[in-house]
Each structure stands twice: as structure tokens, then as C-alpha cells.
Amino acid sequence: MTVASRVSPIDPKKLLQREFSAAGLKPKDAFQTLPEWWEEAVAHPSGVFEVRGFVAKHFGLEIGPDGRLRQRHMPHACFKTRTGTDISEIVSARALATAVAKVVASATTVSWSGSLPSAATLRATAITHGNTPWVGLDDLLDACWSNGVPVVYMPSLPVTKSKMEGMVTFCGGRPVILVTKKATAPAWMLFVLAHEMGHIAEGHLDQCEGEAIVDEKVSEGDTDTDDQEKAANTYALQLLTGGKKGNISLKHPMPPAELGRTAVEFGFKVGIDPGHVILNAASNSVFNGKHPFPLANAALKHIGENVPTADMCREAMRRNIDMDALSDDSLEFLERIGLL
Incomplete structure (x- = not known):
């Protein structure tokens, strides 16, 4: 048997x-x-x-x-990658970010204005209505959401391969900006967000469902870039610095507290966020063959950057989406991935 x-x-x-x-x-x-x-x-x-x-x-x-x-087969995207990076490495991150963008866009309360104002206009508005003579992360978040552009901060994408630092995609009839660069201190997110805003303001993003511009790396110092990247960088610098030329550098290392005080004094004098001043100085200085970013991160703690980037972005999202418009599953999902 x-x-x-x-x-x-x-x-x-x-x-x-x-x-x-x-x-x-x-x-x-x-x-x-x-x-x-x-x-x-x-x-x-x-x-x-x-x-x-x-x-x-x-x-x-x-x-x-x-x-x-x-x-899933995704609509066309313009990938801005570093030399040697295979686009397929970023596909999973782009697909996940797009799905999240769709969920957030569906519940955003302010209608898409059709465009973002010029950098000069946004800068003047932020400084006029703000408490400081510079443009900070809270100003950029307010500018985006008030024009119907959601900002999604996702520093920990659960993907096995590479991820981008910034991305803008068109979902649900509006552009959505996604920043995935890990940025505990708000200053680290400033230039990335302003750069993605530049892509929208300069008309680089086709307003067709699912279209996207995916920036693997966003850097103020990039010179070997295409025309769109240069235009987005120019917009970001105009917004954050008023178009002031020149890079800040340190002649010698200094204690974090001293660097923080110096950056704040300089920021008030020239109208640039002190956090941006510190990071710019670190990126343009070299001591013992290395950029002093540990010093910069320590200095950021001395200038009042105590509210984590994630908290600022979560609060902005809570103010600008209708949670009742989301299904229970989608609402729980946004909470579990740290957006709410």
C-alpha cells in the first residue's frame, strides 16, 4: 500500500x-x-x-x-543620481514614498494654489511675519502647506536598497514633497526642502499623476549638475540667504558654544538661519582632512534647535490634513510610520 x-x-x-x-x-x-x-x-x-x-x-x-x-510599474520620473548609481536601486523607495504621498494628498485640506511663489516673495513674507530676520524650517513648512503642497518627512524608509534624500511627486492633483534625509536638527532639512520647493516653483515637475523628480543627493555645493538641479539650488539659496554669494568657512576649530554664538550673531547680521550658517561653515572647512560635522552638530544644540525635525513636520501635518478623510487603516499606517 x-x-x-x-x-x-x-x-x-x-x-x-x-x-x-x-x-x-x-x-x-x-x-x-x-x-x-x-x-x-x-x-x-x-x-x-x-x-x-x-x-x-x-x-x-x-x-x-x-x-x-x-x-508596480511606475509613471515616468526624472532621477537625479550620483555617478555609478543604478536607478533600480531607488525604485522601491520611490514606490513607497509615492504611495504615502497619495494617502497624505487625499486628506490635505488646502487646495493646490497652482504654483509656489518666487523665492524672493516667500522670503519677504516669512521675514515680515516671522520673529527672526531669516527663513527657518517652520517658515518653509508653512509656505508649502499654505499653498497646498504637503511635506512628508520619512527618514526611515523600510526598504532594502538605496533611498533618495528628497523627492517631489504629483499625486491627487497636487505636488507632494518627501524628504528622507535623516535630519535630527531642523537645519539639516532646510536646504533639501528648499531645493524641492525650487523644482515646483521653477516648473520642473509635470503635473500628471505619478510624475516625479527623485533627488538621490541634494547638496548646496554641487556644481556638476544639470540645469534643473542648478535652478533648484539657485531658488533654495535665494530663499534661504537672499541670494548672498560666498561660502562661510572656519579658520580654526572652536568650542561648540562659541560656534553657536558666532553663527547666531552672523545670522542676525546677514539674515541667514544660524543652523544653515553652521552647516555651511562645516561643509567648507577641513581640519585634519575631515569636515568638522561633529562640531557642527554639537553647535546646533547651542542655538535652540531643540525641537526635532520629525516633531515639527508631524505638527505641520496634523494642522493641515483632515484625519476624518482617512480610512482607519490609512490613519493607523501614517501613525505607525511616524508621520502623525
Whole structure:
């Protein structure tokens, strides 16, 4: 008598883990963003399909003919990458960021104004209505959201390959800016956000659903860039510095507190955010063969940059989206990935 062997069914969690990895996601991080019901759901045969549907919507994937998760074909994007970087390395990050942008755009309360004002106009408005003679991160966030441009700060994308520092995409009838550069201190986000605003203001982004400009690296000092990148940098510098020329550098290292005081005095004198002054000085100074960024980070703590970037961005989002317009799953997702 022949006894038929039994094939053990694949554990649903392991099955999803394989699919996450194949789609470029970090399984451990991806599982942490799933809604509370997912573990109970996969205990039933149809539950895996329900979880796949959630992931496809919120991570920018699709369900293939075999019923499994896979990368989705994305609309055209203009990738600004460093020499030697394969665009395929950033695909997963772009897809996830686009999916998040769609969710946020769907609940944004202010309509898209159709354009961002000139850098000079935004700078004058910020300084006139603000408490300082410079443009800070709170000013940039207010300028974007008040013109119907959501700003999404996602420094920890759960992807296995490379990610970009900044991106702007057109979703739900509006541009959405996404910054993924890790920036504990607001000063680190200033130039990246202003650069992405430049892409919008200069008309670089096609207003077609899903179109995107993906900046792997955003740097004030980049000179070997295309015309769009140069224009976005010019816009950012006009907005942050009033178009003042020249780079700041340090003649010698100094204690963090002294550097902070010097930057604040200089900032009040010339109308530039002291945090930007500190980072500019660090990027243009070299001691013992290295840029003094540890010194810069220590100095930032002495100038009142005590509110983390993530907190500022979360507060701005809470003020400008209608949470009741989101499904319970989407709202929980935004909370789990740290946006709310």
C-alpha cells in the first residue's frame, strides 16, 4: 500500500516575509507598519490576500497574476543620481514614498494654489511675519502647506536598497514633497526642502499623476549638475540667504558654544538661519582632512534647535490634513510610520 506524503502548508508570515523581501522591503520593518488585525487575519486562508491588499496600497506595490506582491510599474520620473548609481536601486523607495504621498494628498485640506511663489516673495513674507530676520524650517513648512503642497518627512524608509534624500511627486492633483534625509536638527532639512520647493516653483515637475523628480543627493555645493538641479539650488539659496554669494568657512576649530554664538550673531547680521550658517561653515572647512560635522552638530544644540525635525513636520501635518478623510487603516499606517 502506498502512503501519500503530506506537504506542510507554508506559514503565512514566512510567505509574506519572502514577498516583502522580493519587492525590496525590509520584512521586520514592514510588519511593524501593518494594522493590528493582520496576525488574526492570516490565520484564515483569505487573510493573506487581505494583508497583501493593504501592503499594495500603502507601499506602492501590486498583486501579480500569481496572487503575490510585486513591484508596480511606475509613471515616468526624472532621477537625479550620483555617478555609478543604478536607478533600480531607488525604485522601491520611490514606490513607497509615492504611495504615502497619495494617502497624505487625499486628506490635505488646502487646495493646490497652482504654483509656489518666487523665492524672493516667500522670503519677504516669512521675514515680515516671522520673529527672526531669516527663513527657518517652520517658515518653509508653512509656505508649502499654505499653498497646498504637503511635506512628508520619512527618514526611515523600510526598504532594502538605496533611498533618495528628497523627492517631489504629483499625486491627487497636487505636488507632494518627501524628504528622507535623516535630519535630527531642523537645519539639516532646510536646504533639501528648499531645493524641492525650487523644482515646483521653477516648473520642473509635470503635473500628471505619478510624475516625479527623485533627488538621490541634494547638496548646496554641487556644481556638476544639470540645469534643473542648478535652478533648484539657485531658488533654495535665494530663499534661504537672499541670494548672498560666498561660502562661510572656519579658520580654526572652536568650542561648540562659541560656534553657536558666532553663527547666531552672523545670522542676525546677514539674515541667514544660524543652523544653515553652521552647516555651511562645516561643509567648507577641513581640519585634519575631515569636515568638522561633529562640531557642527554639537553647535546646533547651542542655538535652540531643540525641537526635532520629525516633531515639527508631524505638527505641520496634523494642522493641515483632515484625519476624518482617512480610512482607519490609512490613519493607523501614517501613525505607525511616524508621520502623525
